[in-house]
Amino acid sequence: MAERPALGEDCRVQQEKRGLSDVVGVDIGGTKVLAGLVAPDGTVTATVRRETPHRSKTPDVVEATIVEAVRELTDGRSGLAAVGVGAAGFVDAAGSIVRFSPHLSWRDEPLKAALESRLGVPVVVDNDANTTALAEMRFGAGRGYRQVLCVTLGTGIGGALVLDGDVFRGGNGMAGEFGHMQVMPGGRRCECGNRGCWEQYSSGNALVREARELVAAESPTAFLLRDLVVGDVSRLTGPVVTEAARAGDPAAGELFDxxxxxxxxxxxxxxxxxxxxxxxxxxxxxxxxxxxxDPAREALRKSLTGRGFRPEPPVVRAALGPDAGFIGAAVLARERAARPQV
Incomplete structure (x- = not known):
């Protein structure tokens, strides 16, 4: 398949004319705020990380955290052209308002306007899974494909569908909330308010929750997990479970299965x-x-509708790692800022 260029030639020309050199992308997740300076070819030249304020904090606390990160990245520099934000939550079709975020205090929050008033530059807001998918399609594991489904497993599950180079956002900008598909009626309570959501069974939170329950129950199969955290279940994190699984811990391996x-x-x-x-x-x-x-591919193979009579989509690991969300946000901000002003 032919590879797509990072940006269209017209967009590059507009950027050169208008001097759009510095663009900052920001990814706001349930646990971290990650920001980076991103070049037109997707190269990251600097990053800043902050902890995400607890959801009990007011929206202005989160906004202040974003502003601090952007200012640290651009300290002593001039020419900041735009800021792109990938936010965990429902973002309206206009890219202005975060309607709802299950992990933050945002409820109909006018994030675009709030940040523009503080930063003095154009701001673009989109769902963080959308920005991740855009980055992976342009520069990562989805490069060269026209129809890319991207699923992100972090605190919860995010997702996005890229069709012919454009993110499908739905009629209200809220498409892609795959993590809140109900897969277990009457199942575990989700932070979104429903029960049995997919992310309650396949996400970072689900992995850690199950691991902690195993260690707390003193399961004989969780010996390495228990030793790694010296019996303190509060110290169990996703990377610890991964380390144990790679070292052959039976319980950790079963959790990933x-x-x-x-x-x-x-x-x-x-x-x-x-x-x-x-x-x-x-x-x-x-x-x-x-x-x-591997267990995901096997389950997909067994469950795919029409299996044996249709192509099975390859399941591949994302290539850009934790930077994907803010890279995609920066791409979106750069391209919108480069459009001729009417």
């Missing part, structure tokens, strides 16, 4: 609905690689 199986089942449903050319899996949990993806 379970999380991966749930992932593959959900992906089979999405493949039936959208028929993507490729499925890109990103987010922090994807750092486990084939520990997660």
């Amino acid at each position: 379970e999380i991966g199986s749930w992932l593959g089942t959900g992906l089979a449903n999405l493949a039936a609905a959208f028929d993507p050319e490729v499925i890109v899996v990103g987010g922090g949990v994807s750092e486990a690689g084939d520990l997660l993806l």
